[in-house]
Amino acid sequence: MIASIETVKALVDGAERIVVLTGAGVSAESGVPTFRGADGLWNGLRAEDLAHPEAFARDPQKVWDFYNWRRDMLRQCRPNPAHEALAAMEAATPSFNLITQNVDGLHQQAGSESVLELHGNIWRVRCPQCTFKTEDHDVLPPLPKCPGCNALLRPDVVWFGEQLEPGTLHSSVEAAANADILLVIGTSGLVQPAASLADLANRHGAVTVEVNLEPTPNTGFMDFALHGKAGEILPRLMLQPLLIG
Structure with missing residues (x-):
C-alpha cells in the first residue's frame, strides 16, 4: 500500500522496537556505485567475477587491485541525510x-552503533589462516600480509559463494522476529537471506515499510511503501512537531 509520510511517521514514533534493513540504494545517494548492470563493470569485469573466493585463489593481485580501487573511491564518500536520520532514529528509540x-561503513560514520553487517566491511581485513582481523582505512600495500603468520590477507567481506557469518545472521533474524516495525530501505529485496527478513517480521506481527526509489518485487507484500530518495524521506520521518505556547 502506498503510504503517506505522516502515516509512517506515526508508526515510527509509536514503535519501541525498530529494525531497519538497508541496501545499496542508501549508499548510492552518497555516490557509492552499486556495481550492477552497465555501471558495475571494472576493467571489463563484473564485480561478481572478482568478489569470489575462486577469483582470489586464481589471481589475488587482480582482486586486491579491485578492492583497493573501491577503498580509494569510498574515501571520498560521506554519509548522506538518510544515514544521519537513521543514526538519529537509533538515538530516539528504546530498541533499535x-x-x-552495505560494506562501506557509512552508517557507522554517521553515528549508528547497533549495526549488523550482513556482508562484512570493506575497511576490515582478515587472515584466512589465523585469527588476525583489523580495521584499516589507510592505503594498503598491493598484496597485504598478515603480521602474525605472513599469509595473504583478504577483505573481511562476504563474497559470492560464501556463507554469511552465522552470529550476524542469527542476530538479524532475531531482531526481525521481535520488531514492532521493519523499514526496508534502498534494496530491491532480491538477495537472500536478507530478502526474507521482511516476511519473517510480518509473520511475527511487525509492520513492514518499504522506502525505495521505485517499486520492487516485494512492494506488494509490504504493509506500506514510500517511493523516493531515502535521503529526502527519512529526515521527514524524524521531524518533531513544533511546540507552541
Missing part, C-alpha cells in the same frame, strides 16, 4: 537494530 547489506 540496523541490518545492512
Whole structure:
C-alpha cells in the first residue's frame, strides 16, 4: 500500500522496537556505485567475477587491485541525510537494530552503533589462516600480509559463494522476529537471506515499510511503501512537531 509520510511517521514514533534493513540504494545517494548492470563493470569485469573466493585463489593481485580501487573511491564518500536520520532514529528509540547489506561503513560514520553487517566491511581485513582481523582505512600495500603468520590477507567481506557469518545472521533474524516495525530501505529485496527478513517480521506481527526509489518485487507484500530518495524521506520521518505556547 502506498503510504503517506505522516502515516509512517506515526508508526515510527509509536514503535519501541525498530529494525531497519538497508541496501545499496542508501549508499548510492552518497555516490557509492552499486556495481550492477552497465555501471558495475571494472576493467571489463563484473564485480561478481572478482568478489569470489575462486577469483582470489586464481589471481589475488587482480582482486586486491579491485578492492583497493573501491577503498580509494569510498574515501571520498560521506554519509548522506538518510544515514544521519537513521543514526538519529537509533538515538530516539528504546530498541533499535540496523541490518545492512552495505560494506562501506557509512552508517557507522554517521553515528549508528547497533549495526549488523550482513556482508562484512570493506575497511576490515582478515587472515584466512589465523585469527588476525583489523580495521584499516589507510592505503594498503598491493598484496597485504598478515603480521602474525605472513599469509595473504583478504577483505573481511562476504563474497559470492560464501556463507554469511552465522552470529550476524542469527542476530538479524532475531531482531526481525521481535520488531514492532521493519523499514526496508534502498534494496530491491532480491538477495537472500536478507530478502526474507521482511516476511519473517510480518509473520511475527511487525509492520513492514518499504522506502525505495521505485517499486520492487516485494512492494506488494509490504504493509506500506514510500517511493523516493531515502535521503529526502527519512529526515521527514524524524521531524518533531513544533511546540507552541
